[in-house]
Amino acid sequence: xxxxxILNKIRKYRSKYVDIFVDYTFDxxxxxxxxxxxxxxxxxxxxxxxGKNESxxxxxxxxxxxxxxxxxxxxxxxxxxxxLEIVNEENIxxxxxxxxxxxxxxxxxxxxxxxxxxxxxxxxxxxxNYRNTVIADC
Amino acid sequence: MNSNREIxxxxxxxxSEVNFYSIRYSDNELSEADLFFDKVLDNEELDExxxxxxxxLDKIGENGAELxxxxxxxxxxxxxxxxxxxLSSTNLRLYAIRLNEKIVILGNGGLxxxxxxxxxxxxxxxVETLKQIDRFIGARIKNGQTIVFRKxxxxxxxxxxxx
Numbered sequence: 001x002x003x004x005x006i007l008n009k010i011r012k013y014r015s016k017y018v019d020i021f022v023d024y025t026f027d028x029x030x031x032x033x034x035x036x037x038x039x040x041x042x043x044x045x046x047x048x049x050x051g052k053n054e055s056x057x058x059x060x061x062x063x064x065x066x067x068x069x070x071x072x073x074x075x076x077x078x079x080x081x082x083x084l085e086i087v088n089e090e091n092i093x094x095x096x097x098x099x100x101x102x103x104x105x106x107x108x109x110x111x112x113x114x115x116x117x118x119x120x121x122x123x124x125x126x127x128x129n130y131r132n133t134v135i136a137d138c
Numbered sequence: 139m140n141s142n143r144e145i146x147x148x149x150x151x152x153x154s155e156v157n158f159y160s161i162r163y164s165d166n167e168l169s170e171a172d173l174f175f176d177k178v179l180d181n182e183e184l185d186e187x188x189x190x191x192x193x194x195l196d197k198i199g200e201n202g203a204e205l206x207x208x209x210x211x212x213x214x215x216x217x218x219x220x221x222x223x224x225l226s227s228t229n230l231r232l233y234a235i236r237l238n239e240k241i242v243i244l245g246n247g248g249l250x251x252x253x254x255x256x257x258x259x260x261x262x263x264x265v266e267t268l269k270q271i272d273r274f275i276g277a278r279i280k281n282g283q284t285i286v287f288r289k290x291x292x293x294x295x296x297x298x299x300x301x
Contacts, residue, residue, distance in 0.1 A: 001152040006175045010192045018186065022193040029206065043206075061206040062223030064194055 026063040028072070028083060033061065035079045049078045142298040145271065147291065150244055153199025157289040160244040161271060164296075170264075171244035174232055184249070187230045194222050202239045211255065211265055218268045220247065220255075231255070233264045235272045240289035243271065271297055 036046060047057045059065050072083050143163060150160035150171050160169035168176070175192075178184050198207055211233055212218030220231040229250040235243040246264045255261040274297050278284035284293040 001154075002149055004151045004172070004175075006172055006179070007151060007192055007195070010175070010179070010188065011196075014189045014192060015186075018189040018193055022190055022197060026194070026197040026201070030201065033204075033206065058206065059224040062209075063197065063207045064190055064222045065224055 021066075022064060025065055025067065028067060029061045029063045029065070031083050032075060032079070035081050035083075039079065041079075046075070046078060050074055142300055145267075145297045145299060147243060147271065147275070147295040147297070151195075151199070152289075153196070155202045155289070156199045156240055156242060157291070158195065158199065158242050158244055159291060161267070169244075170246040171232070174244075174246045174248070177248065178230065181249075184228060184230055187225050187228050190225065191222055191230065191232060198242070203236055203242050204239065205236070208234070208236050212269050212272070216269050216272045218265055218272055231261065233261070233268055235268050235275070237275070237286070237291070241286065241291055243268070243275075243291075267299070270299065 032046075036042065043057045043061060044054050046052075047054045050057075060067065060071070076083050143165075146162050146164055147159050148162060148169065149157060150169060151158045158171075160171035162169040166173075175188070178188050194207070198204075207223055208219035208221060209223040209231075210218075211220045211231075217235050217237060218233065219236050220233050222230075222232075230247070231250050232247040233245040233255075235245070237243060245268045248258075248261060248264075250258065250261060252258045252261075255265055275284055275291075278294060279286060282293075284291065284295065286292075
C-alpha cells in the first residue's frame with residue numbers, strides 16, 4: 001500500500017508513548033460510541049446525563065482526547081458497562097499466561113460475551129481477533 | 139489576463155480502510171499535505187502534536203474516517219473539515235475534505251492563532267480552496283466524470299482555478 005515519504009519519516013521517529021496514547025484515546029472513543037449505539041443513545045444524551053455541553057462530548061469522541069480516570073468512571077456509570085480494565089497482578093503466577101486488556105472492544109469484552117482469555121489457547125500476541133489484547137509470559 | 143491554475147487530486151496514502159488523497163498544484167512537485175507536514179516538522183513546539191496527528195491518520199486509515207474524528211470547518215452543506223477534532227496543547231489544523239468513511243482529501247493547514255480560520259489569510263485560503271474542490275468533485279460525481287468506488291476516487295481529478 002502506498003505510504004507517504006514524510007509521514008513514514010514521522011512514523012520512524014515517533015515517540016512510542018504517542019502510539020500508546022492515541023491507541024488508548026482512539027479505542028476509548030470507539031468503545032464509547034459502540035456502547036452508545038448499543039443503547040440507542042446519542043452523544044447529546046450522554047452530555048445530558050453527565051451535565052456536560054455537547055461540544056465537550058465531541059472532544060471526548062474525537063479520538064485524541066486525554067481522558068481522566070474520573071471521566072472514564074463517570075462514563076462507565078452512565079453507560080453501565082466497562083470501558084477499560086487494569087491487570088490484576090495477584091492472579092499472575094510464574095509461567096502462567098495472562099491477558100492484558102487495554103481497552104475493551106465489542107469483540108473482546110462485554111459482560112454477556114466475555115470469555116476468560118486463559119481459556120482461549122489459540123490467542124496469540126496482538127492477534128487480530130482480539131484487538132488490543134496481549135498475552136504476556138510471566 | 140485571467141489565467142487558470144491547475145490542481146490535481148492524487149493519492150497521498152493508502153490504508154486498509156481509508157485512502158487519503160491530497161491536492162497538488164501542477165506547478166508544484168509537492169502536494170499540499172506534503173507542504174503541511176514539511177512546514178510543521180520545522181516547528182519544535184509542534185513535535186508532539188504532529189506525532190499525534192500522524193498516529194491519528196494511521197488509526198483513521200485502519201478503522202474508517204468516522205465523522206466524530208473531524209472538526210467541521212466549512213459551511214453546513216460542504217464536507218470540509220479539520221484534523222484533528224481536538225488537541226489539548228495547540229490549535230494545529232490540517233484541513234481536509236471528508237468525502238465519506240473511506241476517502242479523505244487532505245489539503246494544507248497550520249497553527250490557528252486566530253479565533254476563526256477566516257481571520258487568518260493562509261488558513262482561509264486552505265479552506266476556501268477545499269470548498270471549491272468539494273463543489274467540483276460533487277458535481278463531477280453527479281455527472282459521472284468522477285467515480286467513487288470503495289476507497290478509490292477515479293476519473294477526472296484535475297481542476298482549474300481562476301487566479
